[in-house]
Amino acid sequence: MTTxxxxxxxxxxxxxxxxxxxxxxxxxxxxxxxxxxxxxIQAPLIQxxxxxxxxxxxxxxxxxxxxxxxxxxxxxxxxxxxxxxAGYASQISTxxxxxxxxxxxxxxxxxxxxxxIFTRNTxxxxxxxxxxxxxxxxxxxxxxxxxxxxxxxxxxxxxGVPHRxxxxxxxxxxxxxxxxxxxxxGQVSLLAxxxxxxxxxxILPIRALAALAHEYGARIVVDAAQLAPHRRINISADDIDYxxxxxxxxxxxxxxxxxxxxxxxxxxxxPHLAGGGAVREAKLDGVSWATGPARHEGGSPxxxxxxxxxxxxxxxxxxxxxxxxxxxxAIRSYLVAGLQKIDGVTVHQIxxxxxxxxxxxxxxxxxxxxxxxxxxxxxxxxxxxVGLRDGRFCAxxxxxxxxxxxxxxxxxxxxxxxxxxxxxxxAGLEQLRRTGLGWDYVVDSGRWxxxxxxRTYPHWAPNTxxxxxxxxxxxx
Ligand SMILES: Cc1ncc(COP(=O)(O)O)c(C=O)c1O
Numbered sequence: 217m218t219t220x221x222x223x224x225x226x227x228x229x230x231x232x233x234x235x236x237x238x239x240x241x242x243x244x245x246x247x248x249x250x251x252x253x254x255x256x257i258q259a260p261l262i263q264x265x266x267x268x269x270x271x272x273x274x275x276x277x278x279x280x281x282x283x284x285x286x287x288x289x290x291x292x293x294x295x296x297x298x299x300x301x302a303g304y305a306s307q308i309s310t311x312x313x314x315x316x317x318x319x320x321x322x323x324x325x326x327x328x329x330x331x332x333i334f335t336r337n338t339x340x341x342x343x344x345x346x347x348x349x350x351x352x353x354x355x356x357x358x359x360x361x362x363x364x365x366x367x368x369x370x371x372x373x374x375x376g377v378p379h380r381x382x383x384x385x386x387x388x389x390x391x392x393x394x395x396x397x398x399x400x401x402g403q404v405s406l407l408a409x410x411x412x413x414x415x416x417x418x419i420l421p422i423r424a425l426a427a428l429a430h431e432y433g434a435r436i437v438v439d440a441a442q443l444a445p446h447r448r449i450n451i452s453a454d455d456i457d458y459x460x461x462x463x464x465x466x467x468x469x470x471x472x473x474x475x476x477x478x479x480x481x482x483x484x485x486x487p488h489l490a491g492g493g494a495v496r497e498a499k500l501d502g503v504s505w506a507t508g509p510a511r512h513e514g515g516s517p518x519x520x521x522x523x524x525x526x527x528x529x530x531x532x533x534x535x536x537x538x539x540x541x542x543x544x545x546a547i548r549s550y551l552v553a554g555l556q557k558i559d560g561v562t563v564h565q566i567x568x569x570x571x572x573x574x575x576x577x578x579x580x581x582x583x584x585x586x587x588x589x590x591x592x593x594x595x596x597x598x599x600x601x602v603g604l605r606d607g608r609f610c611a612x613x614x615x616x617x618x619x620x621x622x623x624x625x626x627x628x629x630x631x632x633x634x635x636x637x638x639x640x641x642x643a644g645l646e647q648l649r650r651t652g653l654g655w656d657y658v659v660d661s662g663r664w665x666x667x668x669x670x671r672t673y674p675h676w677a678p679n680t681x682x683x684x685x686x687x688x689x690x691x692x
Contacts, residue, residue, distance in 0.1 A: 233550070233553070240546075241546050241550055241635055242635060244539075244542050244543055244546040245542075245543045245544075245546035245547045245550075245633075245634060245635045246634060246635055246636075247634055248631065248632045248633060248634055249535065249539065249540060249543045249631040249632075250281055250282075250283075250467075250531065250535070250631040250632060251281070251282035251283075251632070252278075252279040252280060252281055252282060252467065252631070252632030253279055253280045253281070253282055253284075253285040254269075254271075254279050254280075255279070255632055256268060257269045258601075259597070259601035259603075260671040260672075261598065261599060261600075261601060262598035262599055262655050262666045262669060262671065263599065263654065263655065266601075267600070267601035268601065269601055269603060270600070270601060270602045270603065270636070270637040270640040270641065271603050271629075271632070271633070271637070272602060272603060272604040272627040272628060272629055272633075272637055272638075272641055273603045273604050273605050273628060274445070274465075274578065274628045274629050274630040274632075274633065275414055275417075275442060275465070275578075275579050275605065275626060275628030276465075276605050276628070277464045277465060277469055278445060278464070278465055278466065278467050278469070278630055278632070279467065279469070279632055280467055280468060280469055280470075280524075281467040281468070281528055281531050281631075281632075283527065283531050284467055284468050284524050284527050284528050284531065287523070287524060287527045288470065288520060288523075288524050291312060291520070291523055292520070294308040294309060294312075295309060295519065295520060296308070296309045297309065297516065298310050298313045298516065298517050298519045299313075299493060299510075299517075300516075309519050312519060312523045313334075313517060313519045313522055313523065315526070316334070316522040316523050316525065316526035317332040317334075317509065317522075317526075318332075319526035319527075319529060319530060320332050320474055320476065320525065320526050320529055321476065322533075323526075323529035323530070323532070323533055324444075324449050324450070324451050324459055324476050325449070325450030325451050325452045325453055326451055326452065326476050327451070327452050327478075329479055330451075330476055330477055330478065330479065331475075331476070331477060331478075331479045331482045331483075331508065331509055332474060332475075332476050332509060333474065333475045333476075333482070333488075333509045333512050333513060334472050334473070334474055334509070334513060334517060334518065334521070334522045334525075335460075335472070335473040335474060335475055335488075335512075336471060336472070336473055336518075337462040337463075337464065337471075337472075337473035338369050338370075338439060338440075338441040338460045338461055338462045338465075338473050339369040339373075339473075340473055340488075341460035341461075341473050341474060341475035342369055342370055342373045342408070342437070342439065342460050342475075343373045343488070344475055344485075344488040344512055345373075345406075345437055345458055345460070345475060345477075345481075345482075345485075346360075346373040346374060346376060346377055347485050347486040347488060348481045348482050348484065348485025348486065349377055349405055349406065349481065349485070350405060350481055350484070356377060356378050356405065357405050358378070358403045358404050358405030358406070358434065359377075359378045359379050359380045359403055359404050359405065360374040360377055360378070360379045360380075360404075360405065360406045360407075360408055361379070361380050361381075361382065361395065361398055361399065361404045361406070361407050361408070361434070362374055362379065362380075362381055362382070362407075362408040362409065363381070363382055363383075363384045363391065363395075363409060363410075364381055364382070364383045364384055364613045364614060364617060365384045365410065365413055365415070365566055365611065365613075365614045366408070366409075366410055366439070366611065366613075366614075367410065367414050367439065367441070367609070367610050367611050368610040368611065368612070369439065369441070369610070370408050370409075370410055370439040371613070374408055380398060380404070382394050382395055382398050383617070384566060384567075386567065386568055387567050387568055387569040388418075388420065388421065388567045388569050388570065389569060391567070392421070392424060392425070392428065395407065395425070395428060396428060399428065399429070399431070399432035399434065400432065402432070404429075404432060404433075404434040405434055405435065406429075406434055406435050406436070406437060407425065407428070407429040407434050407435070407436045407437070408436075408437050408439070409422070409425055409436065409437075409438060409439070410438070410439045410441075410442065410443075411438045411439060411440040411442065411443025411444070411447075411449070412442040412443040412446065412447075412576075412577045412579070413442070413566060413579070413611075413614075414441065414442045414579065414609055414610070414611065415564075415566070415579075415581055415609045415611050415614055415615070415618075415626065416564060416565045416566050416576075416579065416580075416581045417442070417548075417576045417577045417578065417579025417580060417581070417628070418565060418566055418567055418570045418575060418576055419443065419447070419570075419574075419575050419576060419577060422436075422438050422443075422449075422454055422456060423453075423454040423455070426454055426455045426456050426457070427455065430455065435457040435458070435478070435481075436456055436457050436458070437456075437457065437458035437459070437460065437477070438451075438456050438458070438459050438460070439460055439461075440459050440460060440461040441460070441461050441462050441465055442465065442577060442579065443461075443577065444459075444461040444465075444466055445461075445465050445466045445467070445532070445577075445630055446544065446577035446578060446630070447577065448532075448533070448537065451476065451477075456477075457477050457478050458475065458476070458477030458478065459475070459476045459477060460473065460474070460475050460476075461473065461474060463521060463524065463525035463528065466525065466528050466529065466532065467528045467531070467532070467630075467631070467632075468521070468524040468525040468527065468528035470518070470520050470521040470524045470525070471518050471521040472518045472521025472522045472524070472525045473525075474522075474525065479507075479508075482511070482512065483507040483508070483511065485511075485512075487505050487511050487512055487514060488511075488512035488513075488514070489512065489513065489514035489515055490503075490514055491514030491515045492514060492515060492516075493506075493510055493513060493514055493515065493516075493517075494506055494510055494511055494512070494513065494514035532631075535631070540631070541574075543631070544577070544578045544629070544630070544633075545573060546635065547578065547629055547633055547634075547635055547637070547638050548576060548578055548580060548629075549572070549573075550635060550638050551580050551627060551638040551641065551642070552572070552580055554638065554639075554642040555580070555582050555642070555645070558642070558645050558646055558649055559649055560584055560585035560586060560649060561582055561583070561584050561585075561645060562582060562583050562585070563580065563581065563582045564581040564582060564583070564618055564620065564624060565581070566614070566618070578628055578629040578630055578633070579626060579627075579628045580626070580627045580628070581624055581625070581626050582624060582625055582627075583620065583624040583625060584625070584645065584648065587648070588622070588664065589606040589607065589622070589623045589624050589625045590606045590607070590623070590663055590664040591653075591657055591664040592606065592625055592645075592648070593605070593606035593625060593664070594657055594663070594664035594665055594666065595644070595648060595653055595654075595655075595657065596641065596644045596645075598655060598657075598666045598669070599644065599647075599653075599654050599655060600640060600641075600643070600644035600647075601640070602637075602640050602641050602644055604625055604626060604627045604628070604641070605625070605626045605628070606623055606624070606625050606626070607623040608620075608622075608623045609623075609626060627641055655667070656668070
């Protein structure tokens with residue numbers, strides 16, 4: 217295996233900032249903040265050789281924290297049924313699973329009587345809540361209100377219940393005013409809003425939005441899939457009624473998500489998964505449903521997913537917040553400044569009043585004039601070993617409104633990232649601008665892939681690169 221060295225363009229990029237600034241950036245973000253599993257994997261390059269994989273796709277799924285991987289190995293020997301056995305391992309598994317609720321509740325600053333329900337992911341959590349909206353005399357008591365900037369997970373579950381949507385204004389201030397105007401119309405039961413845009417990384421003011429919803433008698437659910445891996449959230453302090461997030465974006469990619477929030481709606485709502493564990497008593501022709509988390513957690517729960525999610529929250533909670541934010545902000549500001557210097561590259565954002573320092577998470581959205589986003593992503597992967605996301609990010613209404621109906625590119629990063637990841641991306645784009653593509657690319661199953669690709673995956677991943685399948689949410 218040969219290892220490609222970082223191209224000279226990287227040094228050029230580094231030279232684009234002053235030596236003092238480069239030193240400052242390197243001190244803050246030259247290294248990962250926390251160790252993650254797989255940080256040194258080598259990606260095969262289309263023209264031969266290997267290079268360290270620069271993972272700029274944390275926003276889709278983040279790698280496991282090394283602490284979390286170690287914890288998984290530690291508890292795995294004790295894995296057994298949860299809530300169903302008197303045996304030693306079952307008792308331990310049950311204890312770990314139930315304790316995970318307390319850890320997650322603490323992590324989000326939950327109220328003592330909040331429910332903590334383990335789900336598959338954020339999508340599952342929001343669908344669960346959609347089944348628990350309040351009714352009076354068999355009729356929903358109000359509409360769900362949401363913005364057009366939402367990920368489909370916080371858009372589609374509400375389309376099955378009475379709902380209204382609001383087009384976000386060009387500013388956050390204007391968007392709050394637009395939501396207020398809609399709330400003033402009355403009959404809103406729930407405001408569903410993202411904590412941070414998965415498309416642009418811009419943060420929404422959830423405390424102010426909670427106060428706004430409550431002023432008009434509505435509750436608020438925050439889709440924290442993107443926010444939770446980047447900012448501490450305190451639902452008691454911010455008066456958030458419901459919060460949903462996913463383990464796989466929070467450095468615990470073992471299949472669990474969570475919904476935390478007020479118990480009354482959840483205990484009165486339709487059980488999310490009818491089956492074993494969700495009942496007090498079942499008869500041949502009837503059932504008395506359980507209350508509490510069990511009501512919605514039918515079937516054998518994902519104990520390892522919940523346990524590792526909880527362990528990841530402990531690691532994130534232990535980070536020095538100043539260093540954490542400085543690390544991420546350094547990579548982001550360096551990347552944005554570098555992108556803005558490259559001819560034909562446009563960085564996208566939704567709101568003109570977003571504070572570039574404190575109002576964003578480690579997500580940057582951009583496009584390259586003259587190139588399809590999917591082609592740029594394929595090029596960066598094949599020729600530079602850089603992984604990022606292209607497409608419409610499961611946010612079709614927003615991409616359409618931003619004038620990007622065929623998609624754009626998204627670089628996203630987190631605690632396992634380092635400045636060099638951003639440098640590698642910038643170097644690849646600069647080379648694209650200077651010399652164009654270094655290989656032929658074709659469209660295969662809806663995705664751009666290198667032509668005549670002879671690279672192989674490890675033996676346990678049988679597809680050859682480029683034929684792994686089209687990305688969901690990419691097609692029209
Ligand atoms: C803001 C946001 N909400 C919801 C989701 C859905 O998360 P999951 O796929 O874990 O259900 C995502 C995933 O990208 C997201 O970014």
